[in-house]
Structures are given as structure tokens and as C-alpha cells.
Amino acid sequence: MIKYHPSKQLMQKHIMGELPAGLSVAIAAHIELCDTCSKEFELLEAQQASVTFEEPCEENDSFELDFMIDDITQLSMFDQVVSHEPDIFEYEDKRVQLPRAIAALKLGSFMNAGKVSRARFELDEGPLRSSLLHIKPGGEIPEHTHTGFELTLLLDGTFEDESGQYVPGDFIMLDGRHNHSPRTKDGCLCFTLVDNALHFNKGLSKLLNPIGKLIY
Structure with missing residues (x-):
């Protein structure tokens, strides 16, 4: 059983994009391997999303958000689902x-x-x-x-x-x-x-x- 986990503070910084790439990669990889941290991370993400979208926007922020939404809605959409192929690393006699x-x-x-x-x-x-x-x-x-x-x-x-x-x-x-x-x-x-x-x-x-x- 996994006993060692990143702190809640590190996961929060990962959500906010405040960590260097290598550390973010390690946290994302651990979350993929650890059911406990995966659930904790989903909760932290939901809390951060709630805080972000409940904060009042300044006029300039609102203007930029409108432009972003317009750009997203004009993108071509595809309904084809592409399956993820597991990435296998081979070393010694192991996969x-x-x-x-x-x-x-x-x-x-x-x-x-x-x-x-x-x-x-x-x-x-x-x-x-x-x-x-x-x-x-x-x-x-x-x-x-x-x-x-x-x-x-x-x-x-x-x-x-x-x-x-x-x-x-x-x-x-x-x-x-x-x-x-x-x-x-x-x-x-x-x-x-x-x-x-x-x-x-x-x-x-x-x-x-x-x-x-x-x-x-």
C-alpha cells in the first residue's frame, strides 16, 4: 500500500500552475497511481474552480473572458473518441x-x-x-x-x-x-x-x- 504522498499544499500549487515542470510531472504521475490522492485532488480542483468562478471579475478580465469564450465556441468540434494506448517502458526483462x-x-x-x-x-x-x-x-x-x-x-x-x-x-x-x-x-x-x-x-x-x- 502507498504510504508516502505529496502534501495538500503541493497539490494545490500544482492546480494553480505554480510548480516547476518536473515537480508537476511527479505529482500528476503519483495521482494517476494513487486512488487516495486522486480523490483528494478532484476535491481540491472542485474547490479551486468554485473559488475562481465565484470571484467578481474586473472589467478587463470580463472582456478577455468574453473573447476566450468566443474563440472556444468557434472551434471545430469532433465527436470521435481516441482511445489511449498505454505507454510501456521496457528494461531488463520487465515491461x-x-x-x-x-x-x-x-x-x-x-x-x-x-x-x-x-x-x-x-x-x-x-x-x-x-x-x-x-x-x-x-x-x-x-x-x-x-x-x-x-x-x-x-x-x-x-x-x-x-x-x-x-x-x-x-x-x-x-x-x-x-x-x-x-x-x-x-x-x-x-x-x-x-x-x-x-x-x-x-x-x-x-x-x-x-x-x-x-x-x-
């Missing part, structure tokens, strides 16, 4: 149906480091980096903390760290207050979003810290 928000993004090539592979999504978001992360069975990311924030949305498989075990749909937000070492017995696939380099705490992985800004 995973990706959430539509993630499947719509353009993905770069995978880079491999041992049992960990990462491919970045082609989103121009300044310091934010959105990626598809694959950890092979028995793989582990060395213990680290965060110089910014790290969001992980688990899409397939399971992994665990010092805080517990995670299942597909879990939406995990971490920052500099957290140290962890994710590891997986059977392998996993994740959508990740970071805004700064990881900081490794132990062993040879600490050698990566000086160039962390170049590889995050």
Missing part, C-alpha cells in the same frame, strides 16, 4: 506501464555506473534535474545526504532505506535533514528530481563530492 505525465517526456540516453543507471528527461528547468533511475537487483546507492532536495517517485519494484520499504506510487521528498542509503533486493525503477548535488558520507564514494555539481 512497465508508465504514468502518462512521465511517458509524454523525451528521455535521453542511459548512463551506467555499476548496478545503477540513469537517463535524464529533456526538460529545461535550470538547476532542476528530472531523471529515470534504474537500480538492478542487489544494487545500492552509497549513503548520502542532500545539498538541496531530492524527490523520488517509485514506479516499479521496491527499495528500502533507513526509514523503511517503499512500493510503487510512493512519493518520497528528502532534503539536507536526511541521510540514507537506498538499496533494492529485486531491482526498481524510479522518477527522480533533484535541484543540487548529493553529498556522499562514507568510503570511496566521498571522492565524488568535489565533482558532484557536474554529475548530479
Whole structure:
């Protein structure tokens, strides 16, 4: 069962269009995977719509709204229903149906480091980096903390760290207050979003810290 969810404040900002693209993609994908948040999101959307349409319009706003409605009513309408074909991502010997928000993004090539592979999504978001992360069975990311924030949305498989075990749909937000070492017995696939380099705490992985800004 999914235990980790985006906050109500984040979902509200998503509705208002106030979040960067990568974070909005993660929230939309989680909502598609999580029945609880899907229902909560529908309620928040309805509340926001009620507030928006009950607010009195200024004269200029009303003028622009009339133009918008005219443009919409003049559009050619089609009654043909186009079915949605599930987007399947294949990795190792698995086939995973990706959430539509993630499947719509353009993905770069995978880079491999041992049992960990990462491919970045082609989103121009300044310091934010959105990626598809694959950890092979028995793989582990060395213990680290965060110089910014790290969001992980688990899409397939399971992994665990010092805080517990995670299942597909879990939406995990971490920052500099957290140290962890994710590891997986059977392998996993994740959508990740970071805004700064990881900081490794132990062993040879600490050698990566000086160039962390170049590889995050």
C-alpha cells in the first residue's frame, strides 16, 4: 500500500500552475497511481474552480473572458473518441506501464555506473534535474545526504532505506535533514528530481563530492 504522498499544499500549487515542470510531472504521475490522492485532488480542483468562478471579475478580465469564450465556441468540434494506448517502458526483462505525465517526456540516453543507471528527461528547468533511475537487483546507492532536495517517485519494484520499504506510487521528498542509503533486493525503477548535488558520507564514494555539481 502507498504510504508516502505529496502534501495538500503541493497539490494545490500544482492546480494553480505554480510548480516547476518536473515537480508537476511527479505529482500528476503519483495521482494517476494513487486512488487516495486522486480523490483528494478532484476535491481540491472542485474547490479551486468554485473559488475562481465565484470571484467578481474586473472589467478587463470580463472582456478577455468574453473573447476566450468566443474563440472556444468557434472551434471545430469532433465527436470521435481516441482511445489511449498505454505507454510501456521496457528494461531488463520487465515491461512497465508508465504514468502518462512521465511517458509524454523525451528521455535521453542511459548512463551506467555499476548496478545503477540513469537517463535524464529533456526538460529545461535550470538547476532542476528530472531523471529515470534504474537500480538492478542487489544494487545500492552509497549513503548520502542532500545539498538541496531530492524527490523520488517509485514506479516499479521496491527499495528500502533507513526509514523503511517503499512500493510503487510512493512519493518520497528528502532534503539536507536526511541521510540514507537506498538499496533494492529485486531491482526498481524510479522518477527522480533533484535541484543540487548529493553529498556522499562514507568510503570511496566521498571522492565524488568535489565533482558532484557536474554529475548530479
